[in-house]
Amino acid sequence: MNFDFSDDQKSLKDQARKFLADKSAIKVVRGVLNDDARSYDDALWRGVAEMGWLGAAIPEEHGGLGLGRLELCVLAEEIGRSVAPIPFSSTVYFFAEALMLAGSDAQKAAHLPKVASGETIGCFALSEGPGAPSVSSINAKFDGTTLTGAKIPVTDGDCATHAVVAAKDGAGVSLVLVDLNQPGVTRTTLKTLDPTRGHAKLEFKGAKAERLGAAGQGWELAEQVLDRAAVLLAFEQVGGSQACLEMATEYAKSRYAFSRPIGSFQAIKHKLADMYVNIEVARSNAYYGAWALSTEAAELPFAAAAARAAASDAYYFCAKENIQTHGGMGFTWEVDCHLFYRRAKLLAVQAGSPAAWKEKLVKRLEQRNAA
Amino acid sequence: MDFNDTPEEAKFRSEARAFLEANVQPKSNDKERLQRRLKPAEYMKAAKDYQRKKAEAGFAGITWAKEQGGRGLPPIYSVIFNQEEAKFDAPSAPFSIGLGMCVPTVIAFSDEATKDRYVAKALRGEEIWCQLFSEPAAGSDVAAGKTKAVRDGDDWIINGQKVWTTGAQFSDFGILLTRTNPDVEKHKGLTMFIVDMKQKGVDVRPIHQASGGREFNEVYFTDVRIPDSWRLGEPGMGWNVALVTLMNERLAVGGSYGPDYKEIFDFAKGINSPAGGGALIQDESFRQKLADWIVRAEGYKLAKFRTMTALSKGQTPGPESSIGKVINANQMMDIANTAIEAQDHYGIINDPDLAPLEGSFHQSYMFAPGLRIAGGTDEILKNIIAERVLGLPQDVRVDKGVAFKDLPTGR
Numbered sequence: 181m182n183f184d185f186s187d188d189q190k191s192l193k194d195q196a197r198k199f200l201a202d203k204s205a206i207k208v209v210r211g212v213l214n215d216d217a218r219s220y221d222d223a224l225w226r227g228v229a230e231m232g233w234l235g236a237a238i239p240e241e242h243g244g245l246g247l248g249r250l251e252l253c254v255l256a257e258e259i260g261r262s263v264a265p266i267p268f269s270s271t272v273y274f275f276a277e278a279l280m281l282a283g284s285d286a287q288k289a290a291h292l293p294k295v296a297s298g299e300t301i302g303c304f305a306l307s308e309g310p311g312a313p314s315v316s317s318i319n320a321k322f323d324g325t326t327l328t329g330a331k332i333p334v335t336d337g338d339c340a341t342h343a344v345v346a347a348k349d350g351a352g353v354s355l356v357l358v359d360l361n362q363p364g365v366t367r368t369t370l371k372t373l374d375p376t377r378g379h380a381k382l383e384f385k386g387a388k389a390e391r392l393g394a395a396g397q398g399w400e401l402a403e404q405v406l407d408r409a410a411v412l413l414a415f416e417q418v419g420g421s422q423a424c425l426e427m428a429t430e431y432a433k434s435r436y437a438f439s440r441p442i443g444s445f446q447a448i449k450h451k452l453a454d455m456y457v458n459i460e461v462a463r464s465n466a467y468y469g470a471w472a473l474s475t476e477a478a479e480l481p482f483a484a485a486a487a488r489a490a491a492s493d494a495y496y497f498c499a500k501e502n503i504q505t506h507g508g509m510g511f512t513w514e515v516d517c518h519l520f521y522r523r524a525k526l527l528a529v530q531a532g533s534p535a536a537w538k539e540k541l542v543k544r545l546e547q548r549n550a551a
Numbered sequence: 552m553d554f555n556d557t558p559e560e561a562k563f564r565s566e567a568r569a570f571l572e573a574n575v576q577p578k579s580n581d582k583e584r585l586q587r588r589l590k591p592a593e594y595m596k597a598a599k600d601y602q603r604k605k606a607e608a609g610f611a612g613i614t615w616a617k618e619q620g621g622r623g624l625p626p627i628y629s630v631i632f633n634q635e636e637a638k639f640d641a642p643s644a645p646f647s648i649g650l651g652m653c654v655p656t657v658i659a660f661s662d663e664a665t666k667d668r669y670v671a672k673a674l675r676g677e678e679i680w681c682q683l684f685s686e687p688a689a690g691s692d693v694a695a696g697k698t699k700a701v702r703d704g705d706d707w708i709i710n711g712q713k714v715w716t717t718g719a720q721f722s723d724f725g726i727l728l729t730r731t732n733p734d735v736e737k738h739k740g741l742t743m744f745i746v747d748m749k750q751k752g753v754d755v756r757p758i759h760q761a762s763g764g765r766e767f768n769e770v771y772f773t774d775v776r777i778p779d780s781w782r783l784g785e786p787g788m789g790w791n792v793a794l795v796t797l798m799n800e801r802l803a804v805g806g807s808y809g810p811d812y813k814e815i816f817d818f819a820k821g822i823n824s825p826a827g828g829g830a831l832i833q834d835e836s837f838r839q840k841l842a843d844w845i846v847r848a849e850g851y852k853l854a855k856f857r858t859m860t861a862l863s864k865g866q867t868p869g870p871e872s873s874i875g876k877v878i879n880a881n882q883m884m885d886i887a888n889t890a891i892e893a894q895d896h897y898g899i900i901n902d903p904d905l906a907p908l909e910g911s912f913h914q915s916y917m918f919a920p921g922l923r924i925a926g927g928t929d930e931i932l933k934n935i936i937a938e939r940v941l942g943l944p945q946d947v948r949v950d951k952g953v954a955f956k957d958l959p960t961g962r
Contacts, residue, residue: 181553181554181555181556181560181627181856181859181860181863182552182553182554182555182860182863183552183553183554183853183856183857183859183860184552184857184860184861185552186552250552425941429941429942429943432943433942433943433944440944440947441943441944443937443943443944444943444944444945444946444947445946446930446933446934446946448937448943449933449934449937449938449943450930450933450934450937452936452937452941452943453932453933453934453936453937453941454933456874456936456940456941457874457877457878457936460850460854460871460874461846461847461850461851461854461878462850463854464849464850464851464853464854464856464857465846465849465850465853467552467853467857468849468853470552471552471553471554474552475552485842486845486846486849486850489842489843489846490846490850493843493846535839537842538838538839538842538843539835539838539839539842541842541845541846542838542841542842542845545816545841545845546832549816
């Protein structure tokens with residue numbers, strides 16, 4: 181039994197934590213929060229590129245470090261913990277994973293080195309409006325060379341250079357690869373719950389595009405990309421949840437009411453213990469997802485759904501109870517609780533809502549039992 | 552990351568498996584178990600035989616030192632044996648508290664002669680032990696026990712009452728937490744003893760539980776004599792001794808009880824949802840709850856794998872393993888409740904011949920309230936997580952600096 185990260189992976193995690201504590205300190209996050217013109221921190225983006233993180237899981241032949249997905253998981257946890265204001269998940273978990281999953285050799289050779297260097301910022305465009313995306317909800321059209329339609333919202337869509345877009349292609353759905361810096365693309369920045377990350381509506385009017393993967397296979401590919409991203413996002417969510425628990429614990433030890441630390445009251449203790457239990461459940465499921473992702477196990481769809489469902493619920497719970505533990509101060513702009521509360525909601529919905537993943541989990545249990 | 556045993560662990564696991572296959576029946580379903588149910592005396596004989604074979608084969612006291620008749624192996628081997636044993640109908644229950652908690656305490660706090668007298672017999676299943684801590688006015692606050700021990704020459708004389716004692720009716724010995732000095736602070740006036748459960752003045756009365764069963768007991772002590780040589784630890788140091796016992800409780804990584812998500816998943820295919828719209832398994836609100844149960848059950852199982860990994864590397868599990876019972880007891884209750892309500896009016900029937908799964912959802916429903924309390928209430932376990940894992944300060948203590956006899960008492 182070795183259900184843990186290796187010493188090398190743990191030291192990568194320590195290194196990442198130190199780097200982010202310095203380069204993604206809360207003032208950096210707030211710099212993006214308080215400036216409507218910026219949707220990410222460019223210096224931090226260049227920093228993570230220099231550290232090699234953007235290419236951590238990209239093979240060396242395409243300019244990456246050629247490490248495994250487990251290394252990416254430990255980085256994701258630290259990025260989540262620091263609420264890093266960079267388009268890391270969109271570029272690495274979605275765009276690069278989609279390329280590695282479905283890209284031709286030429287597409288990989290053209291794009292992956294630029295992802296690894298930080299030159300390309302990627303995004304993944306599925307949603308076209310309220311409600312969970314489905315094959316029938318996709319109206320964007322691809323005619324073999326050009327793309328027409330609109331995607332809203334697209335996380336990091338306002339700063340991305342490229343997008344992977346799900347579009348109708350004849351009878352089915354295909355994934356297509358689009359350069360966003362061309363005349364056929366219009367971006368409109370969106371106001372969202374989490375201003376530390378950029379969001380846009382992307383409109384395509386005959387934009388030049390190319391297929392990623394086989395025609396008509398787009399929905400299945402998108403599901404596979406989402407499964408991979410779900411595991412990585414779960415680590416970001418666990419990292420964020422853990423940060424909330426630590427903030428709440430520190431505050432409960434130092435804040436006095438009725439002449440004693442509020443952490444000595446059982447009402448607070450039990451709240452924090454519940455946070456701990458939720459995190460342990462989420463972390464354990466996320467580890468299983470990491471194992472399945474890194475070994476390309478047949479259990480990945482089930483493990484990814486469990487990890488995502490657990491982590492989305494844990495982060496919401498920890499973020500809201502962190503505010504509650506902080507009392508009135510927790511409801512101020514100056515105290516950082518709301519940054520996590522905001523990010524918790526972005527991460528919960530950006531790759532499909534908790535309810536959607538819980539339904540997937542049960543479906544996958546049914547499939548597993550039928551097999 | 553992998554889920555494989557090391558070569559040594561794999562070898563041990565296959566030895567354990569071979570031993571179990573040769574000596575006990577594979578796990579049966581509830582119906583078979585009902586049919587095969589033994590009378591208490593027959594069960595106890597089978598249990599003692601099994602324990603003796605375990606000891607002879609080297610599967611009792613796996614982590615104990617060799618001089619205590621153990622095998623001197625790291626805790627991971629004990630977990631591996633327990634995992635394999637759980638796949639069989641092994642009659643090991645009567646020994647779990649004695650060997651898991653009581654005898655390790657005896658080993659830690661007694662001299663060679665005492666150890667020679669008790670340890671080997673316990674390991675071979677010849678003598679059974681129980682733990683006598685809880686009292687009517689000392690549950691979560693177990694250090695508030697009032698059972699009195701008064702020195703009389705070379706003996707101590709015991710008077711008082713213990714409660715919720717598992718296995719007292721068939722135990723030969725117990726470890727007994729007593730109040731020897733009511734004039735000092737609560738935690739400082741306690742002393743631990745070994746007590747002979749078969750002697751005059753020890754009166755064991757089964758408790759008729761809310762669930763209908765009688766698995767636990769009240770134990771009354773009336774002028775019971777214990778020689779001073781049976782004392783564990785110094786007089787007044789009983790709380791420190793008790794903490795060692797309770798620490799060993801944590802090493803017993805608990806399993807789940809009763810039907811879990813797999814059982815209710817199968818059940819839900821064959822019954823209509825009371826909310827309408829076809830089978831329960833098609834009911835969206837049920838599916839969302841089912842997902843939550845999967846996440847929690849798998850999360851708990853996987854958390855145990857993380858604990859095993861730590862054990863495998865030679866680390867000891869800390870208080871974080873307290874999360875198991877908080878998750879399991881509540882989930883067991885919730886699943887049972889959902890399964891019963893799903894049957895609508897019929898759900899009230901718990902007759903094993905008529906109820907689904909031989910009434911095991913009903914058994915869960917009635918036993919879960921006890922499980923949320925036994926071995927540390929949900930609330931106490933959360934206090935442990937908050938104080939020992941997260942480092943939050945203790946609650947304000949109104950019993951500090953006050954003699955035990957002067958502490959306020961309610962009912």
